Amino acid sequence: MTRLKTNDICDIPSRLEQYNQDLLVKTGQTLLGIACHARGVDEIKIQHQVKSFNIHVVPITAGQGIITDFSAIVTAILTFLGFDAHLADQVDITGIARSFENHANAIMMADDHKFVGINLNKGAVVDNSEATGRVFAAALDLMAKGIRGRDVLVLGCGPVGEAAAQTLLSLGGKLALFDTNLSAALSLKERLLRFRADQKIRIEPDVIKAIPRYGYLLEATPAKGTIPAKLIGEHQLVAAPGVPLGISPRGCQVLKHRLIHDKLELGVAAMAISLLA
Ligand code: 2YC
Numbered sequence: 001m002t003r004l005k006t007n008d009i010c011d012i013p014s015r016l017e018q019y020n021q022d023l024l025v026k027t028g029q030t031l032l033g034i035a036c037h038a039r040g041v042d043e044i045k046i047q048h049q050v051k052s053f054n055i056h057v058v059p060i061t062a063g064q065g066i067i068t069d070f071s072a073i074v075t076a077i078l079t080f081l082g083f084d085a086h087l088a089d090q091v092d093i094t095g096i097a098r099s100f101e102n103h104a105n106a107i108m109m110a111d112d113h114k115f116v117g118i119n120l121n122k123g124a125v126v127d128n129s130e131a132t133g134r135v136f137a138a139a140l141d142l143m144a145k146g147i148r149g150r151d152v153l154v155l156g157c158g159p160v161g162e163a164a165a166q167t168l169l170s171l172g173g174k175l176a177l178f179d180t181n182l183s184a185a186l187s188l189k190e191r192l193l194r195f196r197a198d199q200k201i202r203i204e205p206d207v208i209k210a211i212p213r214y215g216y217l218l219e220a221t222p223a224k225g226t227i228p229a230k231l232i233g234e235h236q237l238v239a240a241p242g243v244p245l246g247i248s249p250r251g252c253q254v255l256k257h258r259l260i261h262d263k264l265e266l267g268v269a270a271m272a273i274s275l276l277a
Pocket of ligand 1: 060070111
């Protein structure tokens with residue numbers, strides 16, 4: 001899991017309005033709308049519930065410790081979505097205990113291994129990697145005006161790629177998998193077929209040969225340069241939750257409005273909707 005740095009995320013709060021508009025242009029939905037689509041819930045209904053749903057974000061000092069502004073930026077994203085979100089004024093156990101005492105509906109917190117949301121009434125846990133894979137797959141579905149029946153290549157078969165692959169299958173995508181570690185792709189295929197024995201899932205051993213053959217790409221690797229600019233076609237659509245971005249600045253220029261990438265926003269939005277739904 002790539003550890004974010006403050007300068008990866010410090011511009012997020014001031015750009016939320018613009019990012020929301022970009023998403024609307026690219027997918028026809030806002031940040032909230034995409035997160036609702038990823039959970040299969042009705043946005044209008046959700047909008048009535050968000051303002052009374054109280055989420056505390058608790059900084060955690062364990063391991064490599066606090067990422068400056070990380071919790072404040074998560075809080076800003078939640079507030080932008082309309083949630084009653086608060087940055088805890090205490091860290092670690094004190095902050096968590098205070099959230100329970102203040103009857104928060106949910107808390108969000110991250111150590112070096114997991115970034116989770118916990119619904120304090122239901123005891124349900126939502127994981128950022130799962131939510132991120134799911135919401136970027138939902139965004140690709142919207143950008144494609146329906147991924148059903150389309151060939152889609154997932155690059156990176158870790159926790160984010162796995163959640164994206166599951167979501168793309170459930171949305172009717174014809175799935176292909178790539179990972180630099182072939183056994184990771186093979187074992188993901190096996191896990192996915194346990195629930196969908198009838199599906200056809202291809203394994204692509206050579207990513208350079210494969211990329212030009214897919215109109216829809218989901219880039220979920222922690223590597224830069226996974227998708228070289230020279231392989232990007234006229235009509236490809238790319239959803240890229242992978243951090244750092246696996247596409248070069250040149251590749252981003254070629255893709256323009258055909259690329260969705262961010263480092264926290266969509267994943268946090270999807271976590272919050274899952275906590276509420
Ligand atoms: O400020 C804090 O509370 C820190 N304990 C937060 C550490 C987050 C470490 N994880 C990451 O940087 C990202 C997550 C946002 C998702 C994957 N990696």
